[in-house]
Amino acid sequence: MxxxxxxxxxxxxxxxxxxxxxxxxxxxxxxxxxxxxxxxxxxxxxxxxxxxxxxxxxxxxxxxxxxxxxxxxxxxxxxxxxxxxxxxxxxxxxxxxxxxGAVRAGSAHGVVDRPPGSWGLAARGALIEAGGPEVHFDVNEREVVWADAVARMYAHAASRQWDPATAVDWSSAAGLDPEIETAVVQLMTYLVENEQAALIVPARFLGRIHPHFREVVQLLSVQVADEARHMEVFNRRALLHRDRLGTSSAGGRASLLTLVEETDFSMASFLLSVLGEGSFVDLLAFLHTYAPDPVTRRIAWLAMQDERRHVAFGVAHLQRQAEQDPALLGRLRGAIERRHDALADTAGLNDDVFASLVVLAAGEWTPAAIAAGGERVRRLQHAMDDGRRRRLVRLGFPLDEAAELSALHTRNFM
The missing domain is CATH 3.30.110.40 (TusA-like domain)
Structure with missing residues (x-):
């Protein structure tokens, strides 16, 4: 020296x-x-x-x-x-x-617009010694991932975690009519399949988001844990009185694959949380209302609370991004249209799932009850459509365009 x-x-x-x-x-x-x-x-x-x-x-x-x-x-x-x-x-x-030569990784009390790779895995606000390795995180822009309420959302999500073993009284599921139980098993099978996709999507982005945005990473980690719990309780309910699950349709799997294959964080969040999970909140509310037993009602309610948080974050950060980048709405529209075109030749919602929803909503095997059950399922679909329209309007779409885009959403609900 x-x-x-x-x-x-x-x-x-x-x-x-x-x-x-x-x-x-x-x-x-x-x-x-x-x-x-x-x-x-x-x-x-x-x-x-x-x-x-x-x-x-x-x-x-x-x-x-x-x-x-x-x-x-x-x-x-x-x-x-x-x-x-x-x-x-x-x-x-x-x-x-x-x-x-040392630099500080921003402030411990705020986030920068685009943290550099040289900050690596350092805690936000830490003093970074010069000469360390650069780490590439391709989701590294504040406007893409951030929501002003994300810290509060994470704190709320962390405080609302529940244990499947104690939050549900599994002994309260008395034996149902075999045909009603078959309908429940089919719906649980469908829910497990969809929740697996809902887990994979945020999990794939966790390693791609710059850790400077740690509250976003923490919130998505809790979201992954939520979906893991949902898979557990839906699968456990399906096998509570049976030794096998229901059917999985080719169209349903094709619909979910379009979510898993989406590589853009904003588009994936939009398709999954704003549209898909938003519709799932209505579906879970429907199951909570028409559940034939206490266990099914309880797990539908617990999962619905979690899904509401997922939707809230998806809307919040995309709404903020749309305010910063007016061109975002055009890209979101393109994502809906591409997914619709990719699924144009598929059958949509599993017929067994639709029939199971009608059976639960009917409550009994009479023509009048089945007709009423079918009408309740149609009202569910209208409620899903209304919810999608409202969320699209919150992001900045005009009413007529929101209605048009909502109609293009996959028939598989998610």
């Missing part, structure tokens, strides 16, 4: 570490000696540990100080005295975010 002048009268100090190394606590003595010096002060460090100079340099980089060679012996005698300094530590200004 190139020798530097003594700093023109800068305060200085000296510490002798003897044989102590940094793996044994030498940093404690160096910190203590530096504490008495002002920023820019010079601490002459001496010691006999063979790796002292290397470890001292690494410690200085992390602590925000600068390491220099000691000044040459002015007498020119050649052999250094036994207590000669190994190096000089120039005390840094920890309140200066760019002292000796």
């Amino acid at each position: 190139t020798p530097r002048p003594g700093g023109g009268g800068a305060a200085s100090g000296r510490v002798d570490l003897a044989g102590l190394g940094f793996t044994d606590g030498a940093d404690l003595l160096v910190r203590r000696a530096l504490a008495g010096l002002p920023p820019g002060g010079r601490l002459h460090v001496s010691g006999r540990h063979p790796e002292l100079r290397v470890h001292l340099g690494a410690w200085c980089r992390g602590a925000g100080h600068r390491l220099e060679d000691p000044e040459p012996d002015p007498g020119g005698s050649g052999a250094p005295p036994s207590d000669a300094a190994v190096a000089v530590v120039v005390k840094g200004r920890r309140d200066d975010d760019r002292w000796f």
